[in-house]
Amino acid sequence: MSAAQGSPPLPPVRPVAAAEVARALDGAPRVVFLDDDPTGTQTIRDLPVLTRWGVEDVRWALGRPGAGFFVLTNTRSLAPDRAAARDREVVEACLAASAAEGVALVFASRSDSTLRGHFPLETDVVGEVLAEHGGGVDAVLLAPAFTDAGRLTIRGVHHVRTPEGLVPVADSEFARDATFGYRSSRLADWVAEKSGGRIPAEGVVELTVDAIRPGTTDDLAARLAAVRGGGVVAVDSAVDDDLRAVALAVLAAERGGARLVYRIGPSFVRARVGQDAQPPIDDATLADLVGSDAHGLVVVGSHVALTSTQLARLGERRRFAAVELDVPTLLDDARAGEHLDAAVAAATAALASGPVVLSTSRTLVTGADEATSLDVARRVSAALSRTVGRVVAGRRPGYVVAKGGITSSDVATHALGIDRAVVRGSLLPGIVSLWEPVSGPAAGLPYVVFAGNVGDADSLADVVDRLEGAVGSRS
Incomplete structure (x- = not known):
């Protein structure tokens, strides 16, 4: 994929196999994908989905194989106060189930790849509940890409593939959403816009392909581990290898004690659970x-x-x-x-x-x-x-x-x-x-x-x- 006109060419892709991520999952926490609608499941297979979140339901999901599971919160359809209350309820139930099962968890707020949804509200709520239970959040990983559907982030700017080619997402119909509209295509600016300036654009760490592709897992993990105070890290992805490289770094940073929450689209789901793109059901x-x-x-x-x-x-x-x-x-x-x-x-x-x-x-x-x-x-x-x-x-x-x-x-x-x-x-x-x-x-x-x-x-x-x-x- 070429860079935008007038920009330096993109570095060559660093191949990262899904099997490499799968091997790195040994001993890693399970991921709870808090899915604000059910479409986050479309890139994976063989993971459980819950539409209710009693402790026994979560324990059922934890008892099944796999690197994570989905909880369908449907928060995108709710007003902000109700969305926050639901997220809090789900996270509390998951923490109770994890204590009962002795299974460590990490939380992902899975939302729309065209940037519509309650942000930063949902990751804020996850962080608040974790802090109340003695945890907290060092960094929020923002990776909205959905490569299969042509939602790509290149040098900090999120794009949508159309019949006419890639367009910045703020120039698409999705940015005119009656409830979750926005003006910014650069993720750092979008974060500032959606947070009402509480998180300034200059405070967002941009992890672009220029760092991801030539970098090592240790290099990228160190960059993630250096973020503190719930800072946002905006992640590029033009191909799935980019996200798998980041997933390896995330796993390494978490093994080193970094506490992350993810705000992600469907593609990082697949990368983080160590699955490759697979053919449709036969x-x-x-x-x-x-x-x-x-x-x-x-x-x-x-x-x-x-x-x-x-x-x-x-x-x-x-x-x-x-x-x-x-x-x-x-x-x-x-x-x-x-x-x-x-x-x-x-x-x-x-x-x-x-x-x-x-x-x-x-x-x-x-x-x-x-x-x-x-x-x-x-x-x-x-x-x-x-x-x-x-x-x-x-x-x-x-x-x-x-x-x-x-x-x-x-x-x-x-x-x-x-x-x-x-x-x-x-x-x-x-x-x-x-x-x-x-x-x-x-x-x-x-x-x-x-x-x-x-x-x-x-x-x-x-x-x-x-x-x-x-x-x-x-x-």
Whole structure:
């Protein structure tokens, strides 16, 4: 990958194998990935996911193999005070479980690779709870990259890959988010912006490819260990090798006593747990997972432009029953009940003959400010989840696909009652994860988490084709 025009060329990539990180995990603390929506699971496989966080649930996750586990907090859908309270509750439960099991933990706040979410609130809360338990935080590692989806950080600036090439993230539609919008593409400036100046840009340590690629693990670990007082370290990543090099340094620094909290995108998850990019789930395994007596339910709540494009392309490639929830009607208490009843009846009946797409209307409805926009999003997502729950209770589909971050969280927890699950892998290379619920009413029902902002125009159709092919293979 070339440097920006006028910039020095990037140093050559230093190859770092996932197996090298896996070997360095011996004796390392387990990572608790506090995931503010379920899409952080799309780069890995065979790790547990919790959607509730009682001490016994956490102990179950600690009893399974692997370098870490996910706790689905869904905090991106919550107001700041509620998000903070939830994070505190989860961290307290995890610390109690770790004491009972004798397992050391480190915490990662996994959030959106396009910089939308509660920062620095969530890492602040983790640090506060750790301090109350005699710990504390020396440094916050900021690594939002999602290389599979083209979210890259190069010389401190975060980029999004588009059909026209890489663009600074602040120039993308994601920076105009009604709730979590921002103006800065340079991570140090973004930290200053999001912290209201409490963390100045000049106080952020930038660990760029110019240091990562020629540096040794000991060099990088020393740089991390030198940070104190909860300072932020912004990490470059143009390829996964960059993040694996940093993961080795993180493990070395932690062995030396450094106390880190991570604020990360999906790619550092994979690097830190010692997994390599793996091919999607094969057809034979998929056929074993997907039910054969009904077609699938695709739930679409995301409103980013890519999702609308993917939905239109799905319609061009395959016949499906479209059931739309009109957002203004959902927000009208006098009309919402009858509207939902009709949608449930239509979707339930249609599952017998083909896939069903249950979507919200495509015109985005927002509030007058961040708080009211978030409230609108929560109300719409809650109505969508109620509809899904009633449809699945009426006729169990062969699979469920949830499109959108908040949507996939609410459908998992509220509609399907998934408490514990295992990530089986992806349906497309590095994106779109499939969970196998292991408890609750949805046990065994394949659940596909599909972020709103990943893939290309054909990705949703490609996923549905694979899943419907699995249905047909057993019919």
